[in-house]
Amino acid sequence: MTSIGSPELSKMFDAIAAAIAADKDRLCQLDGVIGDADHGIAMELGFNAARDAVAGLDLAATDPTALLNTAAKSFLNAVGASSGPLYATAFMRGAAAVKGKTKLGADDAIAMFQAMAQGIKDRGKAELGEKTMVDAWQPAAEAAGAARAAGKSLADSLAVALAAAERGAEATKDMIAAKGRSSRLGERSLGHVDPGAASAVTVIGAMAQSLNSAIPGKV
Template structure:
């Protein structure tokens, strides 16, 4: 499919809408192992990103500018831990598609993979540490595997979403080794990581917008 800056703007709008719907659930999850504000932060960040992107001249703006604008506005809206992580993700996506006025399936899939790698490098997290990486990294790997077998973007993102859901579910059985949750020991067992849960929301909205 042909992905323009307008397509990306619609995608950010859909993510923002999904975060508004899921805000309370994410705050509830965060209340168990954090300070109960993850849903608020994610809604603020994606709402700011969607508005800033919408304000661009989308007819002339290249996808790189859309991603960079989303990165800057997300970071300005969310100073907390998820701010720099998602800002890095969108900056990496922008760098991956630099100079391309329109993206094809493979371009966006590569941008998606770059997002996950950017989050991992910025957060210095590994699989099994009960963070958003437990959803994002399997999603990127699944997307990459689907892409390598010639799947469409919709199929790549569907595979990514399934992997993210499995990864997020797996965080219930993990102890946390990063952030505030790491001080709670066994009390975090049985609870899904809010960052992994919100990653699933992001990926599901992307898949829906680009299907």
């Protein structure tokens, strides 16, 4: 039986922070082409702050909603750039999706994941095709939901989500940026992967790996 509680979610933030730290230089390089070359730094600051704040909680006495809200607040306090409000909203929406639960089943975990993606989309007022992290998050959330609805395990649903995110990020190469600082470049943004979409793949990959390791079986 799949069961994910606050200790497992804390480990998830450990995994995301480690993955972002390892990918920071690549993300900054991607951002250097169409932005301010600081995306990797901002993401590292945010996820390190979220990891540290969550680690300081009494996990036995903290439910997933409180943990995710703590992560949201700490991320926002650490990152003033656009990714701050986006990921803070993601975690707050994820928190709301699992309110009242102390343990998350597979359906709960997918609902949390989908709520995070919707939060990013709503906060950024972005749509598919505008060369943002939504181009990775939205396909991932849709794929995860469809896979779970078809009876796939949480592990398989998250694997499908990661593959969709990877395809979505790669597709941003062929898009003209319509949001954020990179939109000033117009057609010069063509041919480059959006750094926000690239970091979304890193985040989703770390989430999938961490949550999968917390699953005793293939439920």
